[in-house]
Amino acid sequence: METSFYELxxxxxxxxxxxxxxxxxxxxxVLKARMVISETKNIPAYCMLIGAVLGPIxxxxxxxxxAKDLMSAVAVGIVSGAAATGxxxxxxxxxxx
Numbered sequence: 001m002e003t004s005f006y007e008l009x010x011x012x013x014x015x016x017x018x019x020x021x022x023x024x025x026x027x028x029x030v031l032k033a034r035m036v037i038s039e040t041k042n043i044p045a046y047c048m049l050i051g052a053v054l055g056p057i058x059x060x061x062x063x064x065x066x067a068k069d070l071m072s073a074v075a076v077g078i079v080s081g082a083a084a085t086g087x088x089x090x091x092x093x094x095x096x097x
Contacts, residue, residue, distance in 0.1 A: 016058050016065055020080035024050045025087050044085040051081025 024047050031037045037046060055077020059065045067073040 016062055017076055017080050017083075020051055020054050020058065020077060021083045021087060023054060024081050024084035028084065028088060043088060044082065047085045047088070048078045048081035051077035051079070051084065053077065055080065 027050055028037070028043060028047055031046070032043075037043065052074050055067070055073040055075070056070055058077075059067055059070065059073035065073065065076075067076050
């Protein structure tokens with residue numbers, strides 16, 4: 001039995017927030033490596049901004065997105081961006097050892 005891409009997206013709605021976290025984290029790492037972001041104190045703001053953009057995009061693409069309206073989608077994105085900030089801090093902690 002073959003499942004379509006749309007059916008797969010509708011089944012994976014609960015995986016959206018962790019996916020946003022990973023995308024935001026990867027984007028921040030690329031921006032840091034390219035020296036686009038020079039001050040580390042602004043990383044949480046960048047993470048939340050990127051998440052706030054990705055949340056509504058995922059809301060319109062993924063049918064089973066956990067938010068029911070656009071503002072909730074923005075909130076899910078911002079929280080996912082904040083989680084990416086925590087992931088960034090955790091990687092800095094482990095890199096020191």
